[in-house]
Amino acid sequence: MSLSEEQTRIVCGKFVEKTCKQDKIWGLESKDGWAISLSPDDEEIQVIPFWSAENRAWKYCIDEWSDYKPAAIDRGEFIFDWLNGMANDEVMVGLDWSDDADELEVDPTLLAEVFAAYTD
Numbered sequence: 001m002s003l004s005e006e007q008t009r010i011v012c013g014k015f016v017e018k019t020c021k022q023d024k025i026w027g028l029e030s031k032d033g034w035a036i037s038l039s040p041d042d043e044e045i046q047v048i049p050f051w052s053a054e055n056r057a058w059k060y061c062i063d064e065w066s067d068y069k070p071a072a073i074d075r076g077e078f079i080f081d082w083l084n085g086m087a088n089d090e091v092m093v094g095l096d097w098s099d100d101a102d103e104l105e106v107d108p109t110l111l112a113e114v115f116a117a118y119t120d
Helices: 003-020 054-058 074-090 108-120
Strands: 026-028 046-050 069-074 091-095
Touching: 003 026, 003 054, 003 074, 003 108, 026 046, 026 054, 026 074, 046 074, 054 069, 069 074, 074 091, 074 108, 091 108
Parallel strands: 046 091
Antiparallel strands: 026 069
């Protein structure tokens, strides 16, 4: 899904607002690790999807991810460890994917900036 930077910041802001209320972010984890996808726009780019709500994450525990379960990540750990690590590894963030929308991919540095602006 391709959005302008302004539109992407708005979507990031909504994600940040939701996750700051509960202090956690949801990913999909199995005994083999975290769910990772390839970008439909460029199959050389890896994407790790995250959700603002556990029930939204459960919807993706099907097909190739049927062995995965939603797992909570502390907001601080997500911002300081996950987003920094993903930026270093050039891995994109899949943001609140849902069945009825294109799968948005966000640069982890941009999402970290939005978190920083929201929490200041």
